[in-house]
Amino acid sequence: MSFPAAARVTLQDSQLRRNIGKATGLIRAKRERAVAELPDWEALRDAGEGVKAHAMATLPEQLERLEAAVTAAGGVVHWARDGAEANAIVAGIAQANGTDEVIKVKSLATDEIGMNEALGEAGIRAIETDLAELIVQLAGDKQSHILVPAIHRNRAEIRSLFERTIAQGQSLGNEARAIAEAARVHLRSKFLTVPMAVSGANFAIAETGAVGVVESEGNGRMCLTLPRVLVTVMGIEKVLPSWQDLEVFLQLLPRSSTAERMNPYTSLWTGVRPGDGPAEFHLVLLDGGRTDVLADAVGRQALHCIRCSACLNVCPVYERVGGQAYESVYPGPIGAILTPLLRGLDEAPSLPWASSLCGACYEVCPVKIDIPSVLVHLRGRVVREQKSSLSPEALAMKAMAAAFGTRRRYEAAQRLARLGRGPLAKAALPGWTAMRDLPEPPKETFRDWWQHREPRPAPARSEVVGGDAPPTGSPPPGASSSPPATAASPPPTADSPEAGA
Amino acid sequence: MSAAKADILARVRAALGPSPAVPEIPRAYRAAGSITTAGSVDLFCERVAEYRATVHRVAVADVPATLRAILGDSARVGVPAGFPDVGIEVVEDAPLTLDELDALDAVVTGSALAIADTGTIVLDAGPHSGRRALTLVPDHHVCIVEARAVVPSVPDAVARLAEAAEQGRPITFVSGPSATSDIELDRVEGVHGPRVLDVIVTS
Numbered sequence: 001m002s003f004p005a006a007a008r009v010t011l012q013d014s015q016l017r018r019n020i021g022k023a024t025g026l027i028r029a030k031r032e033r034a035v036a037e038l039p040d041w042e043a044l045r046d047a048g049e050g051v052k053a054h055a056m057a058t059l060p061e062q063l064e065r066l067e068a069a070v071t072a073a074g075g076v077v078h079w080a081r082d083g084a085e086a087n088a089i090v091a092g093i094a095q096a097n098g099t100d101e102v103i104k105v106k107s108l109a110t111d112e113i114g115m116n117e118a119l120g121e122a123g124i125r126a127i128e129t130d131l132a133e134l135i136v137q138l139a140g141d142k143q144s145h146i147l148v149p150a151i152h153r154n155r156a157e158i159r160s161l162f163e164r165t166i167a168q169g170q171s172l173g174n175e176a177r178a179i180a181e182a183a184r185v186h187l188r189s190k191f192l193t194v195p196m197a198v199s200g201a202n203f204a205i206a207e208t209g210a211v212g213v214v215e216s217e218g219n220g221r222m223c224l225t226l227p228r229v230l231v232t233v234m235g236i237e238k239v240l241p242s243w244q245d246l247e248v249f250l251q252l253l254p255r256s257s258t259a260e261r262m263n264p265y266t267s268l269w270t271g272v273r274p275g276d277g278p279a280e281f282h283l284v285l286l287d288g289g290r291t292d293v294l295a296d297a298v299g300r301q302a303l304h305c306i307r308c309s310a311c312l313n314v315c316p317v318y319e320r321v322g323g324q325a326y327e328s329v330y331p332g333p334i335g336a337i338l339t340p341l342l343r344g345l346d347e348a349p350s351l352p353w354a355s356s357l358c359g360a361c362y363e364v365c366p367v368k369i370d371i372p373s374v375l376v377h378l379r380g381r382v383v384r385e386q387k388s389s390l391s392p393e394a395l396a397m398k399a400m401a402a403a404f405g406t407r408r409r410y411e412a413a414q415r416l417a418r419l420g421r422g423p424l425a426k427a428a429l430p431g432w433t434a435m436r437d438l439p440e441p442p443k444e445t446f447r448d449w450w451q452h453r454e455p456r457p458a459p460a461r462s463e464v465v466g467g468d469a470p471p472t473g474s475p476p477p478g479a480s481s482s483p484p485a486t487a488a489s490p491p492p493t494a495d496s497p498e499a500g501a
Numbered sequence: 502m503s504a505a506k507a508d509i510l511a512r513v514r515a516a517l518g519p520s521p522a523v524p525e526i527p528r529a530y531r532a533a534g535s536i537t538t539a540g541s542v543d544l545f546c547e548r549v550a551e552y553r554a555t556v557h558r559v560a561v562a563d564v565p566a567t568l569r570a571i572l573g574d575s576a577r578v579g580v581p582a583g584f585p586d587v588g589i590e591v592v593e594d595a596p597l598t599l600d601e602l603d604a605l606d607a608v609v610t611g612s613a614l615a616i617a618d619t620g621t622i623v624l625d626a627g628p629h630s631g632r633r634a635l636t637l638v639p640d641h642h643v644c645i646v647e648a649r650a651v652v653p654s655v656p657d658a659v660a661r662l663a664e665a666a667e668q669g670r671p672i673t674f675v676s677g678p679s680a681t682s683d684i685e686l687d688r689v690e691g692v693h694g695p696r697v698l699d700v701i702v703t704s
Contacts, residue, residue: 043530050526057523059513073669079506131692180692187693192599192638208666218637218679218694225633226599236509243666247656248530250674261548262619262655262676265694267633270669275596276632277671287509295516
């Protein structure tokens with residue numbers, strides 16, 4: 001579906017709009033407070049942008065350093081060109097370890113590659129342990145937000161969902177606490193028994209081989225610590241060059257995403273540590289279209305994204321349509337640029353237009369991704385690469401380019417245009433005029449007036465500059481009705497009193 | 502080199518072109534060591550209390566009594582292997598099985614350092630912090646933070662942890678008990694991980 005069509009559907013869902021409106025409004029205010037506490041916020045944003053740009057520019061070196069460090073610490077590094085390869089690697093590890101269940105930490109990368117479905121086809125059940133992901137999984141639903149994926153669901157809906165599934169026979173009551181408790185009890189037995197976990201990663205440090213997960217609930221710590229085997233699937237763009245870089249992102253991410261000074265739990269681990277945590281660690285480095293994003297010199301900054309969702313929360317479009325209208329794991333402003341770049345412009349050609357270009361996203365992005373510029377750039381690419389050169393819009397643009405080519409053609413076109421702006425234009429460009437009014441053409445164009453006006457006498461040399469020469473000729477059409485400023489007096493400025501007013 | 506690795510690196514190099522510009526990283530933010538340590542302990546206590554952890558500021562000599570007050574007399578309490586004597590009856594994690602960890606009422610550990618600005622306790626899998634499962638499975642964590650181990654900011658902490666990182670030790674940042682805001686954005690404490698966190702700050 002095109003974005004406008006998908007949006008038309010979700011705009012009907014008033015509960016979704018209410019929930020998302022409330023959620024994003026709350027978080028917007030919280031984020032501003034969290035960010036205002038740091039006097040060096042802008043310097044941190046510059047550093048975040050700089051680290052990411054440096055990492056992308058030196059990516060081959062960083063990936064090799066990371067592999068060497070993880071391997072030296074007893075981990076195994078795999079490389080996956082696409083989602084299918086990554087899924088096969090994960091399934092293979094599960095099968096080699098004789099398990100038909102894996103517990104999962106929320107990972108957008110694994111959602112992106114449809115890992116749960118692929119594992120299911122291989123007879124392996126992937127159990128989501130993040131509360132919102134659990135809700136979405138139990139309901140057979142789709143995520144509506146990067147950070148709070150089940151925000152479109154009310155408490156009552158979640159309660160009845162749980163009473164139908166993981167808490168059968170219980171009456172949970174309406175308190176959020178009781179609902180969360182049902183999740184805790186259900187998942188605890190899984191944490192203590194399932195032998196393999198799959199996670200994503202917020203970052204990996206090339207210098208030391210440390211991999212990091214930033215979370216709130218503790219399910220991440222459970223999955224990263226208790227099972228015998230841990231597999232982490234990570235996009236290649238998440239690598240950071242040095243340990244020191246963490247001091248930037250551990251400030252940028254919590255304040256931008258959950259609007260806290262620090263999220264409850266951040267776990268950093270390196271390879272395998274005997275006696276502490278999994279006995280086996282696998283890191284799957286995923287390309288999956290990231291090299292395509294990298295190849296676009298303007299679009300590659302989309303790879304800097306740290307998945308904080310601050311842009312979603314300020315976007316007037318996202319606020320009204322929610323995440324599902326973008327039909328991608330990555331919705332909102334970042335999704336509008338990342339999805340077409342990752343999947344190919346032909347897969348999501350309407351997303352670059354899912355924006356009013358207000359620029360609010362750019363202002364809040366902790367790593368200063370210039371989303372509006374990338375949107376405009378992608379619009380240009382879609383038009384050049386995707387749209388037929390015979391579309392009405394393309395033909396109109398060609399005609400205008402011809403008309404603007406010489407003065408004579410331009411003037412002739414003007415005369416024609418005066419005739420054509422009425423019903424003819426509306427018939428020719430219905431899409432363009434459906435939402436826009438064409439301005440009323442003037443009775444006489446400026447050029448015509450200029451050519452027909454009476455010549456003015458040259459001012460006498462004895463007159464002082466700044467004196468008033470009498471105006472001649474009638475004012476040009478469309479001029480304001482206040483007395484015309486004369487040629488000798490300076491145009492009114494904000495500071496000086498208006499001449500002749 | 503695997504075929505996939507070779508392909509991916511080749512694609513990356515092709516995408517970047519023959520000589521990509523490598524930008525300098527501007528680090529004009531407040532660096533490690535640039536913020537005064539004065540008032541750090543007060544600030545830490547204030548910030549960690551905001552996360553609904555209970556803060557106790559005591560002299561080192563009063564730690565046993567404080568622990569008894571927090572834990573009561575009959576609690577089954579775990580500590581990291583080789584932990585110094587804290588004047589109460591404890592079970593050492595030498596190592597305990599998962600079931601034994603699950604049966605503990607509480608666990609008492611130290612910490613590597615604490616961050617004042619964010620109210621964060623950092624565990625580094627060293628002799629004071631214990632292994633990760635120890636501070637994860639029991640429902641009640643009592644964490645002892647020495648006043649001199651409180652640093653002002655995140656950059657200070659990251660700098661101090663560089664050695665542990667080089668050694669490949671697992672590091673955990675803890676800022677309050679676990680929480681979720683997934684249900685209508687109401688923050689609910691205590692999903693997985695210890696639901697009760699007591700912090701004893703000693704000087």
